[in-house]
Amino acid sequence: xxxxxxxxxxxxxxDLGRPGRAGxxxxxxxxxxxxxxxxxxxxVGNPESAACLEVTLGGLAARFAETALVAxxxxxxPVRVADRQGFVNGPLTVxxxxxxxxxxxxRGLRTYLAVRGGIDVPPVFGSRSTDLLxxxxxxxxxxxxxxxxxxxxxGEPTVDIAPVPALPDALELRVLAxxxxxxVTADAIRLLARQSYVVSPRSNRVGVRLDGPPLERARQDxxxxxxxxxxxxxxxxxxxxxLFLADHPVTGGYPVIGVVEPAxxxxxxxxxxxxxxxxxxxxx
Amino acid sequence: MxxxxxxxxxxxxxxxxxxxxxxxxxxxxxxxxAGVVDLVPAARTLLVMFDPARxxxxxxxxxxxxxxxxxxxxxxxxxxxxxxxYDGPDLDAVADLTGLSPAEVVRRHTGAEYTVAFCGFAPGxxxxxxxxxxxxxxxxxxxRTEVPAGAVxxxxxxxxxYPRPLPGGWQLIGRTAETLWDxxxxxxxxxxxGTRVRFVAQ
Numbered sequence: 001x002x003x004x005x006x007x008x009x010x011x012x013x014x015d016l017g018r019p020g021r022a023g024x025x026x027x028x029x030x031x032x033x034x035x036x037x038x039x040x041x042x043x044v045g046n047p048e049s050a051a052c053l054e055v056t057l058g059g060l061a062a063r064f065a066e067t068a069l070v071a072x073x074x075x076x077x078p079v080r081v082a083d084r085q086g087f088v089n090g091p092l093t094v095x096x097x098x099x100x101x102x103x104x105x106x107r108g109l110r111t112y113l114a115v116r117g118g119i120d121v122p123p124v125f126g127s128r129s130t131d132l133l134x135x136x137x138x139x140x141x142x143x144x145x146x147x148x149x150x151x152x153x154x155g156e157p158t159v160d161i162a163p164v165p166a167l168p169d170a171l172e173l174r175v176l177a178x179x180x181x182x183x184v185t186a187d188a189i190r191l192l193a194r195q196s197y198v199v200s201p202r203s204n205r206v207g208v209r210l211d212g213p214p215l216e217r218a219r220q221d222x223x224x225x226x227x228x229x230x231x232x233x234x235x236x237x238x239x240x241x242x243l244f245l246a247d248h249p250v251t252g253g254y255p256v257i258g259v260v261e262p263a264x265x266x267x268x269x270x271x272x273x274x275x276x277x278x279x280x281x282x283x284x
Numbered sequence: 285m286x287x288x289x290x291x292x293x294x295x296x297x298x299x300x301x302x303x304x305x306x307x308x309x310x311x312x313x314x315x316x317x318a319g320v321v322d323l324v325p326a327a328r329t330l331l332v333m334f335d336p337a338r339x340x341x342x343x344x345x346x347x348x349x350x351x352x353x354x355x356x357x358x359x360x361x362x363x364x365x366x367x368x369x370y371d372g373p374d375l376d377a378v379a380d381l382t383g384l385s386p387a388e389v390v391r392r393h394t395g396a397e398y399t400v401a402f403c404g405f406a407p408g409x410x411x412x413x414x415x416x417x418x419x420x421x422x423x424x425x426x427x428r429t430e431v432p433a434g435a436v437x438x439x440x441x442x443x444x445x446y447p448r449p450l451p452g453g454w455q456l457i458g459r460t461a462e463t464l465w466d467x468x469x470x471x472x473x474x475x476x477x478g479t480r481v482r483f484v485a486q
Contacts, residue, residue, distance in 0.1 A: 022324045022333070023309075024473050025403035025410075124467050134407045135448075136467065179288030179296040225404060227324035227331025229294050251326050251404035259291030284289050 001065040008059025012130035029131035032269030036074035040114035043071035050118030051128035058104040069116040075108025090161040108167040108270040120150030133247040170276040177284040180255035188215035193281040201273040214239025231260035307353030325402040372456035392416040408447030408465025410475035427453030
């Protein structure tokens with residue numbers, strides 16, 4: 001059992017989500033940085049699909065009722081276990097009764113805490129992820145929330161420290177053109193590729209909003225709603241792009257002019273309010 | 285039919301209208317092409333999501349182009365009857381907009397058999413087509429910040445039922461006590477693409 005002492009700004013339970021149900025109206029949800037979640041699980045001998053805590057901007061304090069093997073990945077934070085200094089990207093033992101405390105990350109936004117055995121809250125459609133848009137899965141954790149630890153571990157930890165490249169100061173995301181790239185002007189596409197944007201504080205697990213030069217629409221008519229995918233770059237009427245994340249709606253009524261490349265969507269999940277972003281446009 | 289590339293693991297198929305979308309959705313659901321992991325029907329498009337390790341853009345596009353939209357049409361579809369109290373706050377406004385009496389609005393709304401064209405907006409929210417064309421009304425100028433669960437509304441060519449309290453701009457003509465979305469059911473959404481729906485006045 002893990003008891004949350006302080007959740008920090010936002011902490012939710014996440015796993016690989018609920019893909020394959022968008023046609024029925026269910027968003028995929030899941031970790032915003034799937035690679036970091038997978039790594040955290042591997043470091044403690046869990047299957048990659050086990051549920052972890054996704055900690056937004058650090059600040060978590062959690063007390064462990066039983067001795068546990070944990071790992072922290074994603075946005076690197078200062079780590080303390082009781083009075084010892086901890087570390088990220090490697091397995092770490094927390095003894096019964098000890099409290100794990102995370103500081104604020106210097107870079108990135110979301111830190112993943114895996115515990116050997118996985119967090120064992122009841123799954124909804126095969127996933128324990130909290131979907132903040134549709135209200136599926138467990139509530140975000142609060143002070144006093146108690147999270148059971150399961151027995152999902154399938155292997156032994158084999159790595160002491162995983163080599164992980166540092167998160168960049170400025171994000172560069174590659175965007176593949178389509179399907180509605182012609183709904184903005186050719187000048188807007190050139191602008192998008194040349195200007196840098198800033199991650200808006202109004203960003204969340206639904207999408208990363210960018211502040212910067214608005215993109216001029218080539219068409220003013222209304223687009224009937226159509227399907228959305230993770231990484232879709234949507235241009236709402238104010239011309240400021242929204243890049244969809246894990247809890248995106250399954251359909252949307254504004255044109256999607258491109259999609260963030262799969263290799264870069266985990267970086268998008270680490271986009272931090274105030275961070276500079278450039279989009280590299282890949283013509284389709 | 286136009287097919288757009290949509291990232292590395294999806295194609296967006298644009299069709300003439302909701303009937304064509306439904307036809308292709310049924311055909312591809314009845315015999316899912318290898319590697320297809322999800323189908324998201326919408327008003328004019330079908331999003332075909334695939335696993336790029338199992339299929340590619342070109343081969344999948346050929347399968348989609350060759351699909352017979354009539355193939356899945358015979359699939360038996362569930363029919364759901366929704367009892368409705370026609371006492372919505374916009375019933376009089378809809379009567380004014382359509383030039384019909386409120387009673388005639390109700391008669392026409394209950395007189396049609398609807399089909400769920402697609403889901404979206406929120407889990408359990410279904411866009412129903414097949415309604416009386418006389419009942420096509422625009423959304424409200426100013427959306428409500430909260431529409432109660434079970435509210436039955438009209439917007440453009442669609443009618444729909446709010447599965448839970450949500451902000452919304454549809455013209456509300458009634459409400460149903462049926463549970464549209466229940467995560468404890470095997471199929472949480474009562475209305476899924478292809479479901480046929482009748483409204484019955486209470």
